[in-house]
Amino acid sequence: MKNLSLIILALVYSLTFSFSKAEDGKKFLTLGTYTYGLNHRMDNLLPFSTLIQEKLEGEYKVITVSYPTVDELIQAMLVNEVDMVFISTSGYLGYMEHSQDFEIAGALIDDSGATSSYRSVIAASKKSGISDWEGVMKKSKNLKFSFVDEKSTSGYLFPIKQLESKKLIPIEDQFKTVDFSGNHMKALESILSGESDLAAFGANDLYALGKRKDEINILWISDTIPLGPVLVSKRVEEKVKLVIEDLLLGLHFTQPTVFETVKSGWVEAQHASRFEKVSLAYYLDFLK
The missing domain is CATH 3.40.190.10 (Periplasmic binding protein-like II)
Known part of the structure; x- marks a missing residue:
């Protein structure tokens, strides 16, 4: 029942709001992620969505959506239902086999070397x-x-x-x-x-x-596994991409509470210290 509710929520948001203009003149930016078990992660991402909205000075309304599975998040990316996503490492590599219409804004970095890091x-x-x-x-x-x-x-x-x-x-x-x-x-x-x-x-x-x-x-x-990236659609305006990236990469310093809230949505990210700009090669190197 919970998964069905999330599917309905995602469909309503995507059909009604995704990157379109509302009657009041605002544009919409849809931030998507995926659910694991009972953890839909929306509570973790809403503070970050609010920050983006504030940085864009009211020009955009940021909508946060959680899809029931990684596969359904990827499908939403392929049909342009979402503009920005928090996705798993495997999901990102799977998406890249079908399309390259999203680019990396940043990824959580765990260089702690802790035995309880993502492995x-x-x-x-x-x-x-x-x-x-x-x-x-x-x-x-x-x-x-x-x-x-x-x-x-x-x-x-x-x-x-x-x-x-x-x-x-x-x-x-x-x-x-x-x-x-x-x-x-x-x-x-x-x-x-x-x-x-x-x-x-x-x-x-x-x-x-x-x-x-x-x-x-x-x-x-295994050795420590790279944490999944944050991706932004190439359709998004350049100035919006820059705002998202600047906010993301400085989040641990400028908004530490929001940073901790975001990363706590992923148990594997408990030792992550920051977001950092990375490329596809960063992930492929770990698979060699």
């Missing part, structure tokens, strides 16, 4: 008898593997790169079964219960396990 994990259920990669490669045809979602950065994209390095792709040919749990905790729970033999998920859920970590064997933890 990906592949682990095995102890019930599977798997404790290392040698065991995986010997028994892969008999193993059940649970991922999060094909649009998940830490629950699919980065694990696939690791499996590729082990010559364990295509995954459908290498493992007995492959399934997608829909969220990180469910993937992790599948190996705790023994329902799956292997699982890929974000490290934040691993750190939340406490003593139950002893029930699984960790096979791999």
Whole structure:
């Protein structure tokens, strides 16, 4: 029911308000993001939307919309329903396969080196008898593997790169079964219960396990993963792009409370210290 409400909300905003002129002469700028679980992130982005509106001195009304999935956010980008988006790393790379009509205004940067930074994990259920990669490669045809979602950065994209390095792709040919749990905790729970033999998920859920970590064997933890970018449509007026970018890149210094509110919408961004201008190459380098 909640997802249905968000779909209706997104459709109403996109059909009525997206970058068009209202009767009072104001133009509209639509800021979009995606929902994860019950977290629609609109409360996190509304203060930033308000700042943009204030900086544009009333010329624009900024509308904030959350789409139920990354795929639906990408579709909204492709049909020009949104003008600015906060998107995941995997979502951004997926979008770039279809179009290049949005450009990066900035991305959250985490250079803390903390073990609890945004990372990906592949682990095995102890019930599977798997404790290392040698065991995986010997028994892969008999193993059940649970991922999060094909649009998940830490629950699919980065694990696939690791499996590729082990010559364990295509995954459908290498493992007995492959399934997608829909969220990180469910993937992790599948190996705790023994329902799956292997699982890929974000490290934040691993750190939340406490003593139950002893029930699984960790096979791999990635380096810190780059956080998803903020994108602005090339259709947006240049002066508006500059306002958004200047505000974003200085947010940690000029509006620290708003900065903390924005980044708290993404648990993986807890150690991020600032937004910084990056390029597509920044993301591709991490996948090499």
